[in-house]
Amino acid sequence: MNELYPIGDVARRTGLSVSAIRFYADEGVVAPTALTEGGFRQYDVQDIARLELVRTLRDLGAGLDDVRRVLAAEGTLRDLAVRHLRLVEDQLRQFHARRAVLRTIVRQPTTAEQVSLLHKLVSMSDDDRDQLISGFWDFVTDGLDVHPGYLERLRSRRPHLPEEPSTEQLEAWIELAEIVRDDQFRTALRAFFHRAFGTEQGKLMATPEMLARAERQRVLYLEAQAAQQAGVPADSPQARDIAERMAADSADFVAAMTGDHDLDKARRSMAGFDRIRSAETRAKMTGTNLMARYSTLVAVINGTPQPDPEKTATVQEWMASALRRDPT
Missing domain, CATH: 1.10.1660.10 (Multidrug-efflux Transporter Regulator; Chain: A; Domain 2)
Structure with missing residues (x-):
């Protein structure tokens, strides 16, 4: 019993x-x-x-x-769990969105009208987000007389918010959505592109050939970065080889732009790199900084590596030191 x-x-x-x-x-x-x-x-x-x-x-x-x-x-328990899992995941997405809005309100002065806008931004559908970014690039590149491939390259830099974004990704999306809607930001970036590509030399920079050269430089830089982060000494033959190839490629790049090929000048320029002077120059480049902010936010949203000027400067210092060493 x-x-x-x-x-x-x-x-x-x-x-x-x-x-x-x-x-x-x-x-x-x-x-x-x-x-x-x-x-x-x-x-x-x-x-x-x-x-x-x-x-x-x-x-x-x-x-x-x-x-x-x-x-x-x-x-079945499984059927019940499936239904409730969907509900819980939906609630989590809503909580993430609310937390992102609240953090934004805490971090910066926000009016009652802006609160509604912030909530609308995090609640946008994929199509709505895509239309917002497309409208931004339509405005920025309107009338820009460059190779169509470069325009497509610019327009491809867009956010793809995942189905289950983190609070950091939602906060980045809120900021990105705000700046691409901001007339001052949009107008300043548009003016930058029109100045940068308003000359024959600027138009040349946007050609497929020059973009291919820029990509080769990027690959060389990544090789240098990997070696520097792996602890390869700047006075090693490997570091010298990478830096010499970067200098040669830089000289080729300038020659393609101006017709003047000067390898020694490219070496001197790289060997004379100064972190402080570089940071000061970068700070004065308004258009570049605007694009850098856009790219950083997109990287956060997409979960891809973010631009890091400090790390870049460290790699440049490593190559500069390699070129200053006596190769003998």
Whole structure:
């Protein structure tokens, strides 16, 4: 014969309150196995197991009807879990969005009207986000007389917010959405591109040939970065070889632009790199900084490596030191 337990013992075993156990009995979820002559409810071990399951399902957000179906074997635990997992994931996305909005409000002065806008920005659909970025690039590149391939390259720099973005990604999206809607930012970046590519030399920079050369320089830089981060000494033959190839490629790049090939000048320029002077020059380049901010935010949203001027400067110092060494 199964041992029966009074409701107080059942409450201690399941972690449910006595009133909750009575409620589930009255609602027909888990009825007691027996009633004593005095009308006291008693439960066996199977009842206790069912009540423990009820508590778990309720903690996970299941409603009474769902619990009844599972206990009656009319629905599987897996089906119930799938439904509630979707609900929980949707709630998590909403919480992430709300936290991003709240953090933005805490971080900067925000009006009541802006709060509604911030919430709208994080709630945008993929299509809405894509249209916003497309409209931004339509404005920035309107009338820009350069090779179509370069325009496509610019327009391809766009955010792709994942289905389950982190708070950091949502905050980056809020800032990006704000700056691409900002007339001052849009106008300044547009003016920068029109100045940069308003000359014949500027147009040449945007040709497929020059973009291919720029890509070769990027690959060389990545090789230098990998060697520097791996601890290759700047006075090693490997460092000297990388720096010499970078100098030669830089000289070729300048020659393609101006017709003047001067390898010694390229070496001197690289060997004379100065971090402080470089930072000061970079700070004065308004258009470059605007594009850098856009690119950084896109990188955060897309989960890709972010531009890091300090790391770049460290690699340039490493190559400069390699070129200053006596190759003999």
